[in-house]
Structure formats: C-alpha cells, structure tokens
Amino acid sequence: MDTIIDALYRQNQEALDLAVRSQEFSIASDLDSKLKKHLIVAAASYFETEICALMEEFSGKASRGNPAIITLIKKKVIDRQYHTMFAWDSRNANSFFSMFGEPFNGHCRSVVKSDDTLENAMIAFLELGEMRNQMVHRNFASHPIDKTSEEVYALYKNAGRFLEFIRGSLQEASSTSNSVV
Secondary structure (H helix, E strand, O other), X not given: OOOXXXXXXXXXXXXXXXXXXXXXXXXXXXXXXXXXXXXXXHHHHHHHHHHXXXXXXXXXXXXXXXXXXXXXXXXXXXXXXXXXXXXXXXXXXXXXXXXXXXXXXXXXXXXHHHOHHHHXXXXXXXXXXXXXXXXXXXXXXXXOOOOOHHHHHHHHHHHHHHHHHHHHHHHHHHHOOOOOO
C-alpha cells in the first residue's frame, strides 16, 4: 500500500535523478541532503499519526464506544505523549507494549523476538523516530544524517511492517473479551 511518504520519495527522487543525469552533482548532493531530512520527519510524523489513531480506535473498541473513556485516553494518554511511549534509543518497543498490560506485552515481545524480519522492522521504526528527535532537537538545518535518502526510504518501508504488527496486535487485543492477545 502506497502512502504519502512513498509519493514524496518518488517525486523528489525524480528531481534527484534528473540532477544526476545532468551531471549536476553538487545539486544532486544538496537535494539528497534535503530529501533525507524531509523523509525522516515525514515518516516519523506519519507513524505518529497512525499509531495515535490506532490507540484511539483501540480505546473505542475496548471501552465499547464510551465517549468519556475515549476522551480521557485521548487527552491523558495519546495527545502530546507519543514521544514518551517509546524508548527510542534502546531499539526495542518494550515500553510501548507494556502500556497495554502484561498479556499484551509478553505476547508482543515474544512475537518480535521470534521473528527477525519483524525485529528488524521494529529497529527501523525506532531508528527513524530517534533520527527525527535528534534532528529537531539538535538544529535541523545543520544536523548531519549519515544515510542517503534511499537508505532512509528503505528504513521507512521496513518500519511499515512494524506499524502493521502494532495494528494487528491492537485489533486482536480489542476483539478478545479479556484483552489478551
């Protein structure tokens, strides 16, 4: 499934390819430098929006649509709390999983640990979040990124698998009567 991030990458990659074909290597280098920063922020923002929406959907299902509970969770757990939900630099999502209780936490940790592809997707997701945090808190304009735009895009594509794992896990947890995955 293509997202706005895929479109952003393709559009900018076309400009980068044109600069390379025209042998405008300094322009290509400048474009790549800008593109990878935009991709990092856009991808991290996309994941934040998606995960917050999933959590709101989960709270709606788990509370059977109770607007008071949904509003409470939205205001006190979700809004402006996203960056506290993950230990970005630890390269694991245990703090996120644990917010949903031990059965969910244990299940998710076990699944991730037993699936190298999923574990790599989780690491890519957390790396993008950490890169975003470093850029915005350490002078976006001058903060160096040691990856190409192509490598950043590959991280995004890989991290998408982790988002789908969270989506599936929360959907499964909200559909069970005892919220155990």
